[in-house]
Amino acid sequence: xxxxxxxxxxxxxxxxxxxGRWPRFILRRxxxxxxxxxxxxxxxFLMIHLVPGDPVxxxxxxxxxxxxxxxxxxxxxxxxxxxxxxxxxxxGLFTGDLGVSITTRLPVAATLGxxxxxxxxxxxxxxxxxxxxxxxxxAAVAVATRRGRRRxxxxxxxxxxxxxxxxxxxxxxxxxxxxxxVALHWLPVAGMAGVSSLILxxxxxxxxxxxxxxxITRVEMLSVLEADFVRxxxxxxxxxxxxxxxxxxxxxxxxxxxLAGLLLGSMVAGTVLVENVxxxxxxxxxxxxxIAAKDYPLVQGVVLVYGLGVLLINxxxxxVLAVLDPRSTIAEA
Amino acid sequence: xxxxxxTPLGRAAATLLxxxxxxxxxxxxxxxxxxxxxxxxxxxxxxxxxxxxxxDSLGRDLFARTLVATRLTVALALGATGVAVALGLVLGTAPxxxxxxxxxxxxxxxxxxxAFPGLLLALFFATIxxxxxxxxxxxxxxxxxxxxxxxxxxxxxxxxxxxxxxxARIAGLGRVRVLLRHVLPNIAEPLxxxxxxxxxxxxxxxxGLSFLGLGxxxxxxxxxxxxxxxxxxIYINPLAALAPGIAVVVAGLAFNLTGETLAAALxxxxxxxxxxxxxxxxxxxxxxxxxxxxxxxxxxxLRVRDLTVAFGAAQPVKGVSFEVxxxxxxxxxxxxxxxxxxxxxAIAQLVEPPGQVGGEVVFLGGExxxxxxxxxxxxxxxxxxxxxxxxxxxxxxxxxxxxxxGRAHLTLxxxxxxxxxxxxxxxxxxxxxxxxxxxHPHQFSGGMRQRAMIGLGLMGTPALMIADExxxxxxxxxxxxxxxxIDEVRRDHGAALVLISHDVSVVAERCSRLLVMYAGRVxxxxxxxxxxxxxxxxxxxxxxxxxxxxxDLDRPLAVIPGRQPAPTExxxxxxxxxxxxxxxxxxxxxxPELSAVGAAVGGRVACWRPGQDxxxxxxxxxxxxxxxxxx
Numbered sequence: 001x002x003x004x005x006x007x008x009x010x011x012x013x014x015x016x017x018x019x020g021r022w023p024r025f026i027l028r029r030x031x032x033x034x035x036x037x038x039x040x041x042x043x044x045f046l047m048i049h050l051v052p053g054d055p056v057x058x059x060x061x062x063x064x065x066x067x068x069x070x071x072x073x074x075x076x077x078x079x080x081x082x083x084x085x086x087x088x089x090x091x092g093l094f095t096g097d098l099g100v101s102i103t104t105r106l107p108v109a110a111t112l113g114x115x116x117x118x119x120x121x122x123x124x125x126x127x128x129x130x131x132x133x134x135x136x137x138x139a140a141v142a143v144a145t146r147r148g149r150r151r152x153x154x155x156x157x158x159x160x161x162x163x164x165x166x167x168x169x170x171x172x173x174x175x176x177x178x179x180x181x182v183a184l185h186w187l188p189v190a191g192m193a194g195v196s197s198l199i200l201x202x203x204x205x206x207x208x209x210x211x212x213x214x215x216i217t218r219v220e221m222l223s224v225l226e227a228d229f230v231r232x233x234x235x236x237x238x239x240x241x242x243x244x245x246x247x248x249x250x251x252x253x254x255x256x257x258x259l260a261g262l263l264l265g266s267m268v269a270g271t272v273l274v275e276n277v278x279x280x281x282x283x284x285x286x287x288x289x290x291i292a293a294k295d296y297p298l299v300q301g302v303v304l305v306y307g308l309g310v311l312l313i314n315x316x317x318x319x320v321l322a323v324l325d326p327r328s329t330i331a332e333a
Numbered sequence: 334x335x336x337x338x339x340t341p342l343g344r345a346a347a348t349l350l351x352x353x354x355x356x357x358x359x360x361x362x363x364x365x366x367x368x369x370x371x372x373x374x375x376x377x378x379x380x381x382x383x384x385x386x387x388x389d390s391l392g393r394d395l396f397a398r399t400l401v402a403t404r405l406t407v408a409l410a411l412g413a414t415g416v417a418v419a420l421g422l423v424l425g426t427a428p429x430x431x432x433x434x435x436x437x438x439x440x441x442x443x444x445x446x447x448a449f450p451g452l453l454l455a456l457f458f459a460t461i462x463x464x465x466x467x468x469x470x471x472x473x474x475x476x477x478x479x480x481x482x483x484x485x486x487x488x489x490x491x492x493x494x495x496x497x498x499x500x501a502r503i504a505g506l507g508r509v510r511v512l513l514r515h516v517l518p519n520i521a522e523p524l525x526x527x528x529x530x531x532x533x534x535x536x537x538x539x540x541g542l543s544f545l546g547l548g549x550x551x552x553x554x555x556x557x558x559x560x561x562x563x564x565x566x567i568y569i570n571p572l573a574a575l576a577p578g579i580a581v582v583v584a585g586l587a588f589n590l591t592g593e594t595l596a597a598a599l600x601x602x603x604x605x606x607x608x609x610x611x612x613x614x615x616x617x618x619x620x621x622x623x624x625x626x627x628x629x630x631x632x633x634x635l636r637v638r639d640l641t642v643a644f645g646a647a648q649p650v651k652g653v654s655f656e657v658x659x660x661x662x663x664x665x666x667x668x669x670x671x672x673x674x675x676x677x678x679a680i681a682q683l684v685e686p687p688g689q690v691g692g693e694v695v696f697l698g699g700e701x702x703x704x705x706x707x708x709x710x711x712x713x714x715x716x717x718x719x720x721x722x723x724x725x726x727x728x729x730x731x732x733x734x735x736x737x738x739g740r741a742h743l744t745l746x747x748x749x750x751x752x753x754x755x756x757x758x759x760x761x762x763x764x765x766x767x768x769x770x771x772x773h774p775h776q777f778s779g780g781m782r783q784r785a786m787i788g789l790g791l792m793g794t795p796a797l798m799i800a801d802e803x804x805x806x807x808x809x810x811x812x813x814x815x816x817x818x819i820d821e822v823r824r825d826h827g828a829a830l831v832l833i834s835h836d837v838s839v840v841a842e843r844c845s846r847l848l849v850m851y852a853g854r855v856x857x858x859x860x861x862x863x864x865x866x867x868x869x870x871x872x873x874x875x876x877x878x879x880x881x882x883x884x885d886l887d888r889p890l891a892v893i894p895g896r897q898p899a900p901t902e903x904x905x906x907x908x909x910x911x912x913x914x915x916x917x918x919x920x921x922x923x924x925p926e927l928s929a930v931g932a933a934v935g936g937r938v939a940c941w942r943p944g945q946d947x948x949x950x951x952x953x954x955x956x957x958x959x960x961x962x963x964x
Binding site: 032035036039040043047050051052058147148149166167168170171174175177178182183189227228229231232233234235236237238239242246247250251254265266268269270272273276277287288291292296299303306307310311314 | 441445448449450451452453456457459460461463464537540541544545546547560564567568571574575578581582585586589681683685686687707708710711716718720723724725726727728729734737738741742786789
């Protein structure tokens, strides 16, 4: 609450109008996004130049003729001065030109476009499942176990969630395949063919984040249930449902969604592993092959797409939180 | 530290870490040969008694290979952790050596870097360093560095602000010395904890990279590599992929749990109980205290009889009885811990389990129980709490929070309820109420929130308002406005008031009658106009402790001797006897009940030796002083 007191003192002095907070928030957040994007773009550009030795020779192998190497180098623009390359790189981004794959000779942008949808489907579905499963469970366990009630339930919940959260997503994937595909034959082992093929990858990706989120929701909910304003709500003699769902949960969800937003970023990265378990035709299986084949333009493209996705998600989460919890905008400003 | 490893968590951590250590030290010695033994006659075998986990494509025993891989897996994880911590230290402590501008730069860089998931960074660096174990160590180490750096930046900033570092700086100690002598030793403990936990996560990441085929390359093998090879044969032999996976989880948990155990051990000092010790005293079941004149006036709004509140063995409220007439203002005073607030909460039916409320509360003629009287309580009993800053839901608009009561109990529609909320906010003199109703609590000042809280009570037609320290958290100038508003509500709506406060002067000014609480009981009840005639020694000391215009400022301010007994203590006799200047044998043996004997006119007192004699230090009985000293 100390923070609120500070805000009380600071807000009127610096922001005469209530609306004044928003432009500043957007400006700040926008500036951070732009700087992060620049770092991402520059890092992706520098990647091929940081590879020890000759990247083109490494990509094409020792058997390639010097002419082929020289031709590929020219095709990649690597014989230009560094600044020119950097300029071309950035200009390419604005025109959707991510270069050409060394191995397939196809434009990188087209290759990735086809796979982006598959990865996005996986990540979004897993995120939705994790949030939809975790928040009700965490909140319900909090209400059921508050103030030391039902200690057995609390212990069972804590134990289960800790164990699930400790298992990496690709391992959960292997476990799910072993049980539901190999032993029970209920679901396909791998590939992308309809909704049934989506179930296991989504479950593998969602399980860990869901366990973490459920735990956070419970902790947040427990502390909110002890808050003064919940006592006020009880003093209003509202029904238990209204108190728990109307007053407590929305305040507990803010912190949970903050964390969920952070987890979404890592879930996007988690698709790399899970896609490889399930041979899911997305960006994740693409990047691993590209790294192994030293197809640098392709790796560069995937890194850009993943990085861009993570940055946009983080920004979006911040904006959503600013709307949900007006204090966070002030606190930041 | 030893204690920490005796907890269930600590035992689990020690066991798992022991298993991993055994595998690292001895597995290659014992199973090293078996793991490399090629048997082309028995390739891709299913699990059997000869090969517990089956064999791989060269007929090598997978059980042996899984165990032998422990050493390489753990070594690589520790190597990568080392890289992460070393880089994190460089980035994190650079500000100490290079100054403030570097801190901003380092923080900005680290903040951007941590926004990217570790795996993504690891893949990026793996591309640069190339596929293989060595490249993977650096890739994962670099990927983990930003998180470590942020942690260290935070830790360092915390230590740097502390007095001894500032003092060392002022004394002219060089930056390197400050870092080595003062900063690093003070961040060592949390850093070790985080490194241990981090090693567990690094182990999992490394397994992931090897599983993708970007980490350890054949003929080398770690658990991730074994899983990679096992996944292709999952239909034939699921164990080939699952067993190394289980090993990964076990080792990861070993590091994580050890870290958690260390963390618990390093902050053992905070032995927070499940419940804040409220106060009051004995465990003894409260025998009926005050025998009220049973002639309850027909106009009594509230009648409380023998109210008790218990939390397990602690009984902070031990039998409180009083009544409040319509429109009357009654004050409850006492030190913190006397049980005042819990008495208020218990009357309002707001004590939650495990708290247990006993006794009888009759409100508007009916005995209360929450389930049955929700509507009555919601519309006729108004509550004002101490801290207006936290009493409203921060995520919802003020008007909605008032309107909600109207919708729940007055069967008003959304619009009508909101209109009434605006009207009520106007009634408590919130300027521009229609606009303010659409704002959130944080846009209200403390005084305005407290008025809004009173407005919330006015949504219904309150017959009683319970105000628990309503002005304690407010500025002195705002206090008076809020108290005036409460007075006004009382006048205009004919509501009775129970005003709970530690401030005798506030209560005496606003109430017609005072209840003085000590250690969970009412020790004296007296009309506000007769404070000078208080008969209980505790009341007299409490009044003497309040400075007024006649206080001789050259003398030390009076203090109340001793401390209240804890709510868990069993008290025989009068709870104040131990400190009381007048206490005698009977006071220590037998508990006095409230009675009019010896009390001011219109009051009652629970004391065997009531009186208005001055309580000079000289009059403190020898035995009383001894006990005070002993305690």
